[in-house]
Every structure is written in structure tokens, then in C-alpha cells.
Amino acid sequence: MHPGVKEIGEGIREMRIRGAGRIARAAAEALKIYAEDFSGSRDEFIQGVEKVKEYLLDTRPTAVSLRNAVYYVVNRMKGESVDELRESVIRNAEEFITLSKEAVKKIGKFGAQRIRDGSTILTHCNSSAALEVIIQAHRSGKEIKVFNTETRPWLQGHITSRRLAEEGIDVTMIVDSAVRYFMRDIDVVVVGADTIASNGAVINKIGTSQIALVAHEARVPFMVAAETYKFSPETVIGKLVEIEERPAEEIADPKEFPGVKFRNPVFDATPPEYIDAIITEVGIISPYIAYQIIKEVMQFGVES
Numbered sequence: 525m526h527p528g529v530k531e532i533g534e535g536i537r538e539m540r541i542r543g544a545g546r547i548a549r550a551a552a553e554a555l556k557i558y559a560e561d562f563s564g565s566r567d568e569f570i571q572g573v574e575k576v577k578e579y580l581l582d583t584r585p586t587a588v589s590l591r592n593a594v595y596y597v598v599n600r601m602k603g604e605s606v607d608e609l610r611e612s613v614i615r616n617a618e619e620f621i622t623l624s625k626e627a628v629k630k631i632g633k634f635g636a637q638r639i640r641d642g643s644t645i646l647t648h649c650n651s652s653a654a655l656e657v658i659i660q661a662h663r664s665g666k667e668i669k670v671f672n673t674e675t676r677p678w679l680q681g682h683i684t685s686r687r688l689a690e691e692g693i694d695v696t697m698i699v700d701s702a703v704r705y706f707m708r709d710i711d712v713v714v715v716g717a718d719t720i721a722s723n724g725a726v727i728n729k730i731g732t733s734q735i736a737l738v739a740h741e742a743r744v745p746f747m748v749a750a751e752t753y754k755f756s757p758e759t760v761i762g763k764l765v766e767i768e769e770r771p772a773e774e775i776a777d778p779k780e781f782p783g784v785k786f787r788n789p790v791f792d793a794t795p796p797e798y799i800d801a802i803i804t805e806v807g808i809i810s811p812y813i814a815y816q817i818i819k820e821v822m823q824f825g826v827e828s
């Protein structure tokens with residue numbers, strides 16, 4: 525494998541590159557790097573792209589953004605000569621990366637309008653889209669406070685807390701299991717998504733569905749910030765979203781617990797009845813129109 529592609533692929537697998545949006549942009553970048561450095565025949569290029577595609581798709585299973593990014597770049601590949609093909613891959617990758625970054629900014633703008641002045645927001649894990657909503661609300665002059673979970677076992681919440689503090693936002697980190705204790709102080713929950721199924725279910729960091737249940741019980745609005753390339757076309761035909769399970773070592777050292785089994789699923793599914801709104805770059809929608817987004821709006825790649 526091309527070393528630049530491998531660096532990105534292994535970076536995604538080992539979670540040095542993480543978060544569904546970043547993973548998607550990195551995958552597009554890997555295809556671009558491959559195309560830029562390629563020399564050889566047209567057939568070799570097409571075969572090589574196919575290999576890079578399969579390699580990238582195999583890195584992490586849950587975030588559909590990765591698949592949609594790869595298909596966006598590969599399915600639009602066209603040209604007679606090898607140079608035309610190479611240029612089209614480079615162009616498609618750059619286009620995806622630009623659209624993706626613009627989408628996050630638009631989500632921030634739409635979402636920030638939904639945050640009331642004086643609100644206390646709860647977020648989970650580390651989502652660029654959710655953070656963009658929070659940061660744009662703060663930058664627009666709203667007085668906000670944020671509670672964020674540490675997000676066991678990988679502790680992505682540390683990144684979130686630091687980013688918010690850097691921005692000058694009043695931020696409090698809590699352990700994941702303290703969510704119900706603090707829900708009485710929360711006005712709105714904002715999280716990201718790795719995948720949104722056609723029935724409106726949102727797959728995001730493990731623990732998201734528990735937070736949604738607790739918010740529902742306390743009648744606290746629960747919003748999801750997600751670009752349209754987080755919607756999964758394959759779920760329309762009944763494909764189930766694969767939930768990644770990562771090594772036990774991320775939880776504890778199994779050698780110190782003889783006879784103990786560990787399970788470490790890193791995502792879960794929140795059903796649409798617990799979701800008040802999904803903030804996308806094309807507007808704020810109900811989870812119940814996820815299918816329409818997939819059918820009519822998605823400008824990102826779909827497996828052919």
C-alpha cells in the first residue's frame with residue numbers, strides 16, 4: 525500500500541484520526557494522495573483505486589461517512605486517459621473535503637440559532653459538528669454553559685472540554701454515569717452522529733442512547749448535529765449498521781482480572797422517538813424524514 529495512504533488508513537484504524545467527519549475527509553485525502561503519486565497504466569490505476577477503496581473501507585466499520593466519502597470520490601471517477609482519471613479523483617476528493625467543511629459551518633449556523641441565550645448544553649464524546657453549534661452560539665454573543673461527559677473508555681470528552689475552554693466557554697466535565705444527576709440543570713443536549721439510518725435512528729458514541737433516554741424522561745430537547753453524508757443509503761434496503769467492538773485493553777488490563785470477560789462496543793443506536801431534531805447543512809429536520817434526505821437531498825456518494 526502507498527505509504528501516505530497507509531499512514532491515513534492506520535491513523536483511522538488506531539484512532540489517531542477519529543470522529544466521523546474527520547475520518548471521511550481523511551479517506552478522501554488518502555485517495556487524492558494515491559492519485560497524485562500514481563504512475564502507470566489506466567488499468568493499473570483503476571485496480572489501485574479499487575484496492576485503496578477496499579483498504580479504507582476496512583479501517584473502521586460504523587461511521588457511514590467513511591463509506592460515503594470513498595464512494596463520492598470513486599463513483600464520480602471518469603476520463604479516457606490515466607491523467608484524466610487521476611485528475612478526476614483529485615478533483616472529487618477536494619470537492620468532498622470542501623463540501624464537508626462547509627457543511628459543518630452551516631450546521632453550526634443553523635444549530636446556534638436554536639440555542640437560547642442563557643442555556644446550559646450537554647454534549648457527549650467529541651463531535652466537530654456538535655462543537656460547531658456550541659461555538660457559534662457562544663460567538664454570536666449568547667451566554668451559554670456546557671456540561672460534557674468524559675466519554676469512557678477512550679476519553680474523547682477531554683478533547684471537547686479543552687476545545688470549549690480554549691474558546692472561553694464555561695465548561696464542566698462530568699463522568700458518563702453522572703448524566704442523570706445533572707440532567708435537571710440541562711436545557712438542551714447536542715451530540716454528533718456517525719451514521720443515521722433511514723428510519724431516523726442515530727448511531728453515535730456508546731452512551732448516547734442512555735443520555736437520550738434520560739433527556740426524554742426529563743423533557744429536555746435532544747438534538748443531533750450531522751452532515752448529510754452521515755445518512756446511510758444502505759439502511760433503506762434493510763442493511764443493519766455494524767457496531768464496532770474494540771479491544772478489552774481500552775477498558776482495563778484483562779491480565780489483572782483473571783476469569784473476567786470484557787465487552788467494548790463503542791457505538792449505540794438512539795431510536796428516533798428520543799430525538800427532537802437533526803441539524804444538517806440543508807436545515808433542521810425531524811428524524812422521521814431521514815429517508816427523504818437519503819432519497820432527495822444527499823449529494824454525497826452512494827454505493828452503485
Ligand code: RUB
Nearest residue numbers: 542543544545651652653716717729
Ligand atoms: C466519535 C463520535 C462522534 C461522531 C461525530 O467516535 O462518536 O460523536 O463521530 O463526530 P470516535 P463529528 O471517537 O470513536 O471516532 O461531528 O466530528 O463527525
